Amino acid sequence: xxxxxRILDTFRDKPEIDWDDFEATLIRADLGLPMALATTEQARxxxxxxxxxxxxxxxxxxxxxxxVDPPLLRxxxxxxxxxxxxxxxxxxxxxxxxxxxxxxxxxxxxxxxAAADTFxxxxxxxxxxxxxxxxxxxxxxAYKADPSSVCHDAFHTARANGSDYLLxxxxxxxxxxxxxxxxxxxxxxxxxxxxxxxxxxxxxxxDATTGSNALQQAREFHKATPLTGLIATKLDGxxxxxxxxxxxxxxxxxxxxxxxxxxxxxxAPFNRERFVADIL
Ligand SMILES: Nc1nc2c(ncn2[C@@H]2O[C@H](COP(=O)(O)OP(=O)(O)O)[C@@H](O)[C@H]2O)c(=O)[nH]1
Ligand SMILES: [Mg+2]
Numbered sequence: 001x002x003x004x005x006r007i008l009d010t011f012r013d014k015p016e017i018d019w020d021d022f023e024a025t026l027i028r029a030d031l032g033l034p035m036a037l038a039t040t041e042q043a044r045x046x047x048x049x050x051x052x053x054x055x056x057x058x059x060x061x062x063x064x065x066x067x068v069d070p071p072l073l074r075x076x077x078x079x080x081x082x083x084x085x086x087x088x089x090x091x092x093x094x095x096x097x098x099x100x101x102x103x104x105x106x107x108x109x110x111x112x113x114a115a116a117d118t119f120x121x122x123x124x125x126x127x128x129x130x131x132x133x134x135x136x137x138x139x140x141x142a143y144k145a146d147p148s149s150v151c152h153d154a155f156h157t158a159r160a161n162g163s164d165y166l167l168x169x170x171x172x173x174x175x176x177x178x179x180x181x182x183x184x185x186x187x188x189x190x191x192x193x194x195x196x197x198x199x200x201x202x203x204x205x206x207d208a209t210t211g212s213n214a215l216q217q218a219r220e221f222h223k224a225t226p227l228t229g230l231i232a233t234k235l236d237g238x239x240x241x242x243x244x245x246x247x248x249x250x251x252x253x254x255x256x257x258x259x260x261x262x263x264x265x266x267x268a269p270f271n272r273e274r275f276v277a278d279i280l
Contacts, residue, residue: 003029003242003280004055011051019044030211032246035065062245063276067254070229070270075109075164080155082166082191082198086184086225087205088217089172092233092259094123096205097169098130099259099267100231104165105134112163114154115140116147116187117171127169134264137161147171147183148190155194168199181224188225201228203256206247208232209240218247233259236266241279244270 007025011017019040026036042061043054075081085097094117101111113131117123121143131138139154141147151168158166170187173180191198204227206214221227232244232255244255255270268274 002278004059007058008051008055017049017054026242030208030215030240030242030246031062032215032242032249035062035242035245035249059276059280062280063272065245065249066272066275067244067248067270069272070254070256072269073104076197076200078159078195080112080158080163080166081200082155082168082195084168084170084184084187084191084199084202085205085231086170086202086221086227087172091172091205091207091210091214091217092231093117093172093205094126094130094169095262096203096231096233096257096259096267097127097167098134099264100257101130101136101165101167102134102264103257103267105136109164110162111136111165111167112154112158112161113138114151114166114168116150116154116168118143118145118147118150119171119173123169123171130264137163146186148187151187152190152194155191155198177220184225202226203229203231204253205231205233206243207234208243209234211240211243214243215246215250218251218253222251222253227253229254229256231255231257231259232270235279236260241275244275244279 023036023040026039039058039061043058046057085093087093104111113136115124115127118141124140128138139157141150154166204221230253235241235258247253258268258270260266
């Protein structure tokens with residue numbers, strides 16, 4: 001159920017709107033404290049009890065704080081355009097990497113994948129299964145191999161086979177955040193030696209259902225490694241899109257793609273109008 005449908009249901013039969021309650025509902029919807037406060041203030045200023053009017057106004061207000069629709073992804077020259085996919089475990093990195101590869105492929109772009117999450121053997125196999133299904137080449141290293149050497153090899157493979165894009169699925173283990181960030185920095189340095197513009201993009205994957213955890217992850221990654229965008233996953237049916245607004249507002253980090261299910265096609269570029277209609 002989307003956010004404002006929920007709010008309308010909560011306040012429908014009440015004679016007065018309890019604005020503290022209204023604000024709490026927005027905070028629970030992961031909009032973040034500053035946005036929840038600002039939105040409540042906007043609603044209160046309207047001086048009406050008409051819920052439809054309030055909902056429409058709030059929705060428009062939030063929409064104006066959403067990222068603008070991203071420009072279409074264009075492959076860099078010389079190829080490959082390198083995209084690092086980063087984030088903590090379980091957010092949907094591997095799935096999103098495969099989805100993005102399939103999305104690019106249906107648009108006539110050629111893609112090579114790098115299985116740079118060498119920390120778990122299962123992670124390599126998982127990407128390999130996807131690569132087979134969508135029929136794109138994948139480069140892998142041995143289990144526990146250095147991720148930057150996998151990305152290095154994959155870059156050469158992508159260049160040799162003329163791929164427009166190289167998508168690198170990275171590890172996201174949590175137990176040692178410092179090592180993870182150092183590993184990402186090494187991958188970046190390795191790529192920059194191959195092409196000073198690479199990586200051209202670094203997308204942070206967040207699980208939209210995890211609310212303030214996702215915001216915290218965005219803060220940490222944003223500090224540690226330059227991000228160019230966000231992939232927000234698990235937006236299927238949860239109505240939990242508030243985090244996209246909160247991250248945009250606090251970090252000025254735009255959502256580029258949306259994951260809305262486990263199927264390879266449950267993936268689309270961020271579209272403000274659709275987001276407002278479906279989620280808010
Ligand atoms: N419902 C739903 N599940 C997703 C979505 N994206 C990924 N998943 C599931 O989340 C789980 C973890 O995904 P995975 O790609 O392995 O995460 P990683 O650890 O970050 O690489 C898997 O079961 C995926 O099928 C999504 O958009 N919606
Ligand atoms: Mg993975």
